[in-house]
Amino acid sequence: MTTGLCAYAITRDHSFDAGGTPDPDVHLIAHVGLGLVVAEVDLAPFTELGTEASHWSDEPAEDDPLVVLARRHDAVVRAVFRDRPVLPLRFGTIVRDRDAAVRLLADRHAPASACLDRVEGHREWSVRARRVEATEPENLPADGLSGTEYLAMRRQRLAKTLGARRRGAEVAEALHEALSKHATESAPRGRRAPDLLIDAAYLVPEDQESVFHAEAGRLGEEPGVTMVVTGPWPPYSFTRLELPAKAAADA
């Protein structure tokens, strides 16, 4: 069995309790105030991931090997996040041994510390707002219409659709602006659909959370808008960065 250290997150050095994690083997490797959350794992499940072509057409189920590992990753990150600032590492970060773990922290000490400072006291909330679709029948009743009447009706429908999209963009901007007032940062999540007004993550200071939620609730009651808020998440969407070793030279 080939083993390695699976690294889940960077956090501050503290007396770490593995009790809250799904794996009693999870522990902290510390270096000058920083800690790398790791567990010794069998590497086979990682290297075998995604190699079976049959998987590609299936939806992953909860017992899919990838889903099991990804859920474990998330659970460990969350366990640390409960009482410490955390930088979640990208899934599948494998460190050769303890020395490599210490070097990882030492070489990136300055940027990792700065990033922890940035997210400390914050939680990520995800907001998805949609324009409620008008419940009009989409099929045009073409029977008994002259060609001109049919085209006129099509033109009318198009104008209506375009108008709704333009209004949607205005509403989205207003919603986003209102939510951003109570967030330190925001990150768009990149999905596109004409009825999707907002799909973004917000990094919200904990003392602003109640205001943020009140605002989201108020906006969700606006006519023509439905809103789904999920969270709290560890700051996954705000730590999407690369930490190269050469940063040590700049530090």
Next chain:
Amino acid sequence: MDNGSSSLADVLERVLDKGVVIVGDIGVSLVDIELLTLRIRLFIASAQTAREMGMDWWTNDPFFAPHAAGQDNRIASGQHQRKELEQQNAELRGRIEELERVLGERAPALEKGARP
């Protein structure tokens, strides 16, 4: 919201596609995430809702329904343009040949003229 009720797509998207990436360290390796991420993107696109990704919005839009006809028009006009370009090209080649021929004829005369 506890871990169990987090939507699978939301968790996968974050765990596989976000977070800190450690680069340039020989002691650290990453599982081939490209493939996994691609697989998850496919999953999110196909299974969760294609609608959410904006992949099928046009299928319900009456204006875009006569999609095929529009495409035919584009192809037709593309072919037309190509024909025009070919014609132009042939014409220009002809003119270049003509110019070269004329220049060839005049070159000896010019040389003579250059040495009085």
